[in-house]
Amino acid sequence: MIYLIIAIVLGIIMLVAAVIAVYNKDLKTAIIAAGVTSLFASVLYVLLAAPDVALTEASIGSGLTTLIFFYVYNKIRRNNAQE
Amino acid sequence: MQLFSIEYISLVVGFLILLIGIWGILTRKNILKMVIGFSLFDTGTHIIIVALGYVKNKTAPILNQPDLQTDTAHKIVDPVPQALVLTAIVIGLGVTALMLVYAMKLHNEKKTLNIQNYKDLKW
Amino acid sequence: MLRNSLILLVLLGFAAAIFPLLHSYEAKDALTGVAEHYANYGKEEVGAANLVSAVVVTYRGFDTLGEVTILFLASAVIGLFLKASETYTKDTRSVFFKSTEILVTASRLLVPMILLLGVYIFINGHLTPGGGFQGGAVIASAFALLLLSRPQKHFSHKVISVVESISGISFVFIGLLGVLLAGGFLDNHILAMGKFGTLLSAGAIPIIYILIGLKVGSELTGIVRNLKESQKEG
Numbered sequence: 001m002i003y004l005i006i007a008i009v010l011g012i013i014m015l016v017a018a019v020i021a022v023y024n025k026d027l028k029t030a031i032i033a034a035g036v037t038s039l040f041a042s043v044l045y046v047l048l049a050a051p052d053v054a055l056t057e058a059s060i061g062s063g064l065t066t067l068i069f070f071y072v073y074n075k076i077r078r079n080n081a082q083e
Numbered sequence: 084m085q086l087f088s089i090e091y092i093s094l095v096v097g098f099l100i101l102l103i104g105i106w107g108i109l110t111r112k113n114i115l116k117m118v119i120g121f122s123l124f125d126t127g128t129h130i131i132i133v134a135l136g137y138v139k140n141k142t143a144p145i146l147n148q149p150d151l152q153t154d155t156a157h158k159i160v161d162p163v164p165q166a167l168v169l170t171a172i173v174i175g176l177g178v179t180a181l182m183l184v185y186a187m188k189l190h191n192e193k194k195t196l197n198i199q200n201y202k203d204l205k206w
Numbered sequence: 207m208l209r210n211s212l213i214l215l216v217l218l219g220f221a222a223a224i225f226p227l228l229h230s231y232e233a234k235d236a237l238t239g240v241a242e243h244y245a246n247y248g249k250e251e252v253g254a255a256n257l258v259s260a261v262v263v264t265y266r267g268f269d270t271l272g273e274v275t276i277l278f279l280a281s282a283v284i285g286l287f288l289k290a291s292e293t294y295t296k297d298t299r300s301v302f303f304k305s306t307e308i309l310v311t312a313s314r315l316l317v318p319m320i321l322l323l324g325v326y327i328f329i330n331g332h333l334t335p336g337g338g339f340q341g342g343a344v345i346a347s348a349f350a351l352l353l354l355s356r357p358q359k360h361f362s363h364k365v366i367s368v369v370e371s372i373s374g375i376s377f378v379f380i381g382l383l384g385v386l387l388a389g390g391f392l393d394n395h396i397l398a399m400g401k402f403g404t405l406l407s408a409g410a411i412p413i414i415y416i417l418i419g420l421k422v423g424s425e426l427t428g429i430v431r432n433l434k435e436s437q438k439e440g
Contacts, residue, residue: 007089011096018100018123022107027115034119037100041126044096047089049143049160050133051335052258055327056172057129059343064426065122065176067350071433072183073115076190094228098221105220109213131227136241138234144257145335146249147403156237156245159257163241166261170273173339173422177280180429184284 007047014040031069038062093134101127114186114196118179125175129168136164253399254332254408262337263411263418267392271377274421278374281425288432305355313355320348328419332408338415342422349427353434361431370424373417380410380417 014037021033038061045054100123107120137160144162146152151159190196237245244261252260262270328341352359384393394409401407 003089004087004092007092011092014096015099015103018103021119021123022103022111022116027113030116030119034122037123038126041130044093044130045133048093048133048137049141050136050165050168051143051145052256052337052340053129053133053165053168053172055336055340056169056343057126059340059347060172060176061126063347064343064350064430065179067347067430068176068180068183068433069115069119071430072187075187075433076115076196079190080194088233090233091228091231094231098224098228101224102217102221105217106213109216110210131224135227135231138237143335144245146255146257147333152249152402154246155249156242157235159237159245161237161241162244162257162261165258166266169258169262169337169339170270173343174273174276176426177277177429180284180433181280184287184433188287 003047007044010040010044010047014044027073031066031073034069035062035066038065088139090134090137090139093130093137097127097130097134099127100124100130103127112197112199114189114198115183117198118182118186121182122175122179125171125179129171129175132164132168132171136161249402252394252408252411253402254411255403256332256334256337258335259332259337259411259415260408263332263414264392264394267381267414270418271381271392274374274377274418277422277425278370281428284429285432288435305357309355313351317348317352320351321345324348324419324423328415329412330405331415331419332411333403333405338418339422341415341419342424343426345419345423346426346430350430353430357434360435361427363428363431366424366428366431369420370428373420373424377414377417377421380414384410 017033017036017040021030021037024030024033038057042054042057042062045051045057104120104122104124104127107123108117111117111120141158141160142151144159144165146155146159186196189201193200236242244257244265248254248257248260252264254260254263324341324344326341327336327344328338331337331341349361353361380396381392383396385391388395392414394411394414397409397413399407399409405412
């Protein structure tokens with residue numbers, strides 16, 4: 001029962017974060033929100049008895065993807081500032 | 084009650100995240116936002132696939148207890164979707180990084196990220 | 207308005223395509239088909255305690271080879287686009303913020319530990335959750351931390367590509383050894399099976415996972431490094 005409540009809470013957080021990621025005007029917030037969706041998805045994978053997938057999602061989906069997004073965002077911002 | 088089970092909730096959440104991702108890809112005008120939509124789409128698909136492999140009240144497919152090693156098929160969840168998603172996440176990172184670098188090159192060319200300013204191939 | 211309704215139509219189409227999956231979903235109480243075979247005979251056939259590793263490395267080993275190839279292609283195309291090795295400039299600024307003394311000291315302490323964790327994850331891939339992909343990603347994140355804290359540090363592209371090529375070639379070579387010595391491509395019976403549940407068990411799976419870990423780690427590190435060191439007008 002407690003797992004069910006956790007799953008519902010995780011689902012609501014993920015959906016809110018996904019909507020923020022698509023609709024927020026600020027790109028930084030959007031990137032972080034997409035990372036949050038991935039991070040909570042990895043907790044959901046643990047509830048679904050998939051520890052391997054949870055480990056992958058936590059390290060790749062929410063870690064490295066967010067990092068690469070920020071690298072590219074920063075390059076583009078710096079490129080804009082040069083104009 | 085089937086509607087209120089972990090796997091069904093995960094299926095619905097994955098389905099909704101997938102739809103939000105497609106909506107983001109189709110409606111946003113900023114190229115980086117479209118890539119974010121793609122990565123949400125990825126996450127939603129992975130949740131759906133893992134949830135389809137879940138079997139109620141079964142443990143993870145790791146046989147570290149002696150009692151798991153007999154009659155295993157009735158005691159663990161499905162390992163095949165998990166293996167598929169494992170590789171799909173890594174490929175997803177590669178594809179996302181490639182798209183971001185494309186976006187960077189496009190920005191270097193035109194100094195804009197708005198997709199509506201790219202009219203070279205519009206017919 | 208036409209555009210919005212078209213988009214809504216496409217969305218509805220997607221929803222209609224996936225909705226039957228939700229509507230006709232039935233809870234299972236046991237595995238069926240190929241998963242049942244993997245679960246019941248995986249212990250005897252492969253000898254890995256982690257059945258996901260058994261599926262990834264042995265039963266579906268060919269898929270994994272293709273997957274590693276796709277990652278290599280993505281990494282190579284990114285390198286080609288950014289042309290990092292030729293246009294490398296001494297850009298000493300950090301990407302996000304100015305690197306501070308605290309960050310440098312902390313990264314000096316943390317990077318070896320994170321590297322050790324990554325190696326632990328892929329060496330124990332056949333016993334505990336984890337494996338080559340996760341371990342490789344953890345190693346790449348250790349190098350990313352190094353790049354963030356010490357922006358003036360220059361990674362040699364040569365080392366990364368040598369590690370990547372050698373592990374890739376050895377992966378294929380071990381697969382071919384399986385054809386010669388055992389039942390087929392990437393068969394893990396080329397080494398002794400060992401005692402179930404110990405570190406030196408499951409035949410060639412630990413070796414293959416170490417190779418995958420090195421390859422994925424060097425590819426992801428290469429992507430991050432190329433992104434950092436590309437020139438602004440690249």
